[in-house]
Amino acid sequence: MNPSDPTPVLRVEGLGKSFTVHAAGKHLPSVTDLSFAVHAGRLTALVGPSGAGKSSVLKCIWRTYLPESGRILLSTGSGTGTDNDAVDLAAVDEHAVLALRRSAMSFVTQFLHVLPRQGTLAVVAEPLLALGVDAKAARERAAELLRALELPERLWDLPPATFSGGEKQRVNLARGLVVRPRLLLLDEPTASLDAHAAGLACAAVNAAKAAGAGILAIFHDPDLVRRLADDVVRLPAPLQPAA
Amino acid sequence: MIRMNELSTPVPPAAPLAETRLPIIAARGLTRIHGPGCLRCLESTGGTTGRNLCPHCRSVVAVAGVSFDLHPGEILGVMGESGSGKSTLVRLLHLDDRPTSGTAHWRGTDEGGHALEVELTACDAAQARWLRDRRFGMVYQNPHLGLNFQVTAGGNIAERLLTAGEGSFRAIRDRALSLLDRTEVPRNRVDHKPGHFSGGMQQRLQIARALAPRPQLLLLDEVTTGLDLSVQARILDLILEIQRRTRVAMIVVTHDLGVVRLLAGRTLVMRHGRVVESGITDQILEDPQHPYTQQLVSSAL
Ligand SMILES: Nc1ncnc2c1ncn2[C@@H]1O[C@H](COP(=O)(O)OP(=O)(O)O)[C@@H](O)[C@H]1O
Ligand SMILES: [Mg+2]
Numbered sequence: 151m152n153p154s155d156p157t158p159v160l161r162v163e164g165l166g167k168s169f170t171v172h173a174a175g176k177h178l179p180s181v182t183d184l185s186f187a188v189h190a191g192r193l194t195a196l197v198g199p200s201g202a203g204k205s206s207v208l209k210c211i212w213r214t215y216l217p218e219s220g221r222i223l224l225s226t227g228s229g230t231g232t233d234n235d236a237v238d239l240a241a242v243d244e245h246a247v248l249a250l251r252r253s254a255m256s257f258v259t260q261f262l263h264v265l266p267r268q269g270t271l272a273v274v275a276e277p278l279l280a281l282g283v284d285a286k287a288a289r290e291r292a293a294e295l296l297r298a299l300e301l302p303e304r305l306w307d308l309p310p311a312t313f314s315g316g317e318k319q320r321v322n323l324a325r326g327l328v329v330r331p332r333l334l335l336l337d338e339p340t341a342s343l344d345a346h347a348a349g350l351a352c353a354a355v356n357a358a359k360a361a362g363a364g365i366l367a368i369f370h371d372p373d374l375v376r377r378l379a380d381d382v383v384r385l386p387a388p389l390q391p392a393a
Numbered sequence: 394m395i396r397m398n399e400l401s402t403p404v405p406p407a408a409p410l411a412e413t414r415l416p417i418i419a420a421r422g423l424t425r426i427h428g429p430g431c432l433r434c435l436e437s438t439g440g441t442t443g444r445n446l447c448p449h450c451r452s453v454v455a456v457a458g459v460s461f462d463l464h465p466g467e468i469l470g471v472m473g474e475s476g477s478g479k480s481t482l483v484r485l486l487h488l489d490d491r492p493t494s495g496t497a498h499w500r501g502t503d504e505g506g507h508a509l510e511v512e513l514t515a516c517d518a519a520q521a522r523w524l525r526d527r528r529f530g531m532v533y534q535n536p537h538l539g540l541n542f543q544v545t546a547g548g549n550i551a552e553r554l555l556t557a558g559e560g561s562f563r564a565i566r567d568r569a570l571s572l573l574d575r576t577e578v579p580r581n582r583v584d585h586k587p588g589h590f591s592g593g594m595q596q597r598l599q600i601a602r603a604l605a606p607r608p609q610l611l612l613l614d615e616v617t618t619g620l621d622l623s624v625q626a627r628i629l630d631l632i633l634e635i636q637r638r639t640r641v642a643m644i645v646v647t648h649d650l651g652v653v654r655l656l657a658g659r660t661l662v663m664r665h666g667r668v669v670e671s672g673i674t675d676q677i678l679e680d681p682q683h684p685y686t687q688q689l690v691s692s693a694l
C-alpha cells in the first residue's frame with residue numbers, strides 16, 4: 151500500500167464471490183472477504199495457489215462475474231479525494247459498466263474475441279475508434295504499440311485468428327494499452343511469449359505504469375512478480391479444491 | 394528503447410459516468426397472448442411450469458411481462474430456444490403485431506430532425522407505416538419475408554427508398570449502389586433477382602434494403618441461422634461494421650450464443666415468453682445466474 155496516495159485508482163473492500171451451479175446443486179466459494187488497493191503508477195500483483203480465485207477477482211472488477219458482496223471502487227479521476235469521487239463497479243448499472251470499460255479500464259486476457267475478418271491494426275485501434283478518436287490518430291497509436299511489441303508489420307493487415315499464441319498475446323496487450331486506461335487488468339499477459347517478447351511486453355507494461363495507469367496483474371512466473379510488482383496481494387488457498 | 398509514455402496521440406476525455414442519454418426504446422411489461430386468454434394464463438405458464446400453453450384456455454403466452462431499455466448505438470441480444478418468444482417480441486416492436494398488454498416507448502426524430510416520441514402500442518396505422526418505412530429496419534431469417542423476389546436487387550432497394558419518400562431517380566440509383574457496395578453485393582448483380590443469389594447474399598441484400606432509409610432502429614431476427622460458418626462470419630462482420638459506422642441501435646435475435654458474444658453488449662435470455670435473465674453479455678455467458686441460462690450455456694460448450 152502507498153499511504154502517500156490517498157486516492158487509489160481502485161479500492162476493493164470485502165469482496166466476496168461464489169458460484170451456485172444449479173444442475174449440480176453445488177455452491178462453490180471463490181473469493182472471500184478480500185480487500186486491497188491499486189494505485190496510480192503502480193503495479194499490484196495478485197498471487198496465490200492455483201484455484202485461489204485470482205482470475206475471479208479480475209473478472210469481478212470487469213463485471214464478467216457478478217460480485218456477491220463488498221465494494222469495488224474505481225476512481226473517476228475527478229480528484230476530490232472522497233468516496234463521492236469513486237464509482238462502485240459492484241453496484242452500477244450495465245450501461246455504466248460498459249461505458250467505463252470503454253473509457254477507464256482495459257482487461258488483457260489470454261483470449262481474444264474479435265471479428266473473424268478484421269485486420270490486426272484495426273483490432274488494436276478499435277477501442278480508440280469506439281471513443282471517437284479520429285481514425286488516423288487511432289491507427290498511428292495502434293501501430294506504435296505493435297511496433298514496440300515487435301509484431302512484424304507484414305501481419306498488421308491480417309486477422310489475428312490465424313496467428314501463433316505469442317503473436318495473439320501481443321495483439322491482445324496492444325489492444326489493452328491503446329486507450330491508456332486508468333486501470334489495467336492483466337491476466338497472465340506473457341504466458342505464451344518467449345523471453346525476448348516477454349521482455350518487450352514487460353517494457354510496455356512499465357511504460358503504461360510510468361504514464362500513470364494503476365495495474366492489477368496475475369503472472370504465471372514468480373520472477374515477473376519480483377521484476378514488475380510494486381505491491382503484492384496474496385490470496386489464500388481455496389477452501390474447497392477448485393474444479 | 395520503448396518510450397510509449399511519450400507518444401503524442403491525444404487521449405479522449407472519459408465518457409460521462411452517468412449515462413444521461415435516454416433510451417431509444419423503453420419496453421415495459423410487453424405481453425402477447427394468442428387465443429382467448431383467461432385469468433390464469435400467466436400463472437399457468439412460464440417459470441417452473443415448463444410451458445407457454447395455458448392449460449385452462451389453450452391460449453399461447455408468446456411473450457409475457459418483457460421490460461428493457463435499448464440505448465442509442467447499443468446492440469442488444471435476445472437469446473433463447475425456438476418458441477421462446479423472440480420473434481414475437483421483435484414483431485411487436487416492428488408493429489407487425491400488437492401486444493395484449495404492456496407499453497413500448499420509442500424516442501427518435503421526425504422528418505425535420507426534431508425530437509419525437511411515439512408510444513408504439515398505441516399508434517395508428519398511418520404512424521405505424523411511417524415508422525416501418527422510415528425509422529425502423531427489419532431483417533428476417535427467411536429472406537422471402539424481407540425481400541421482393543419478383544424484382545431485381547436494385548429494385549428491392551429502390552422500392553424501399555420510394556416508400557420512404559425519395560423521389561429522385563438519380564439519388565435512388567446512387568444510394569442503391571452504395572448500399573450494395575457496403576453489403577458486399579457485387580454491382581454486376583444489381584439487375585439480378587434475389588432468387589438467383591446464394592443464401593448469404595440474400596441476407597446481405599436484405600440488410601441493404603433494411604438500411605436504405607437510414608433507420609434509427611434495426612431489428613435482426615436469426616439472420617445468420619442456417620448459413621455456413623464462413624458465410625455467417627461475413628454477415629456478423631458486416632453488422633458490426635454498420636453499427637460502428639452508423640451507430641444505429643440494434644436488437645439481434647438469435648439462439649446462437651456465439652452470435653451474441655460477438656455482437657451484443659447486453660443480452661436478454663428468454664424462455665416461455667419471459668425474460669429469465671438479462672445482463673452484460675460476457676456475464677451472461679461466463680457467470681449465468683438462472684438455472685435455465687446455466688443449462689443453455691453449458692450445453693453449448
Ligand atoms: N400467430 C400465432 N398464433 C398462435 N401462436 C403463435 C403465433 N405466433 C407465435 N405463436 C407461438 O408463440 C410462441 C413464441 O413464438 P416465437 O415468437 O415465434 O418464438 P421464437 O421466435 O423464439 O422461436 C410459440 O409457442 C409459437 O408457436
Ligand atoms: Mg423466431
Ligand SMILES: [Zn+2]
Binds near residue numbers: 449
Ligand atoms: Zn388461459
